[in-house]
Amino acid sequence: MSALRLSAVLSTGFVLGWVIYGCSSTKVVKAASLKPDSERRAAPDFALKDADGKTVRLSDYKGKVVLLDFWATYCGPCKIEIPWFMDFERKHKDQGFSVLGVSMDDEGWEAVKPFVNDVGINYRVMVGNDSTAEQYGGIEALPTTFLIDRDGKIAAVHVGLTSKGEFENAIEQLLQAPAHNGGAGRVSLSADLAGTR
16 A cells, blocks of 8 residues: 555544544543433523623523534534534524534634634634533533523533534424423523533
């Protein structure tokens, strides 16, 4: 086998491994289906600044279905999912749906703003921190995406790259379900998440 061909094979294997396992030393990739209502826990509220310096709180999205994505600009699987999330935002925003992106880049807005502008992300993006990650049970791998129902409860958690179809099906199911308590279930305690992962 020529050196060029061997290099191509090894590079392809590396890229596939990266996509499959996400941006983490953790080798677990799991895709969760929607949890039954009785097993859902309240999503912790947070207050983070967006690119314009405006404070974004999860509680501001009360009554909406929210896709909350923890990601980073250096994460290959994140870059695959972001265009899907942009499509979901376009397709479902008038149905009570929003995407919120929380970048976990250590460089903060210095890395995030150029990326958001280059890609043309059409949903709200904030820069997260360790405290925000801990509220959600500790973010062990990127991407980690939470689907939050209209009641403010975590309906699904996806760690690593998940198929577009799986996200789309879950979003559509959540959009069809009515809110049970008007979205008032959000809390700020991470202890309430003990059984969500």
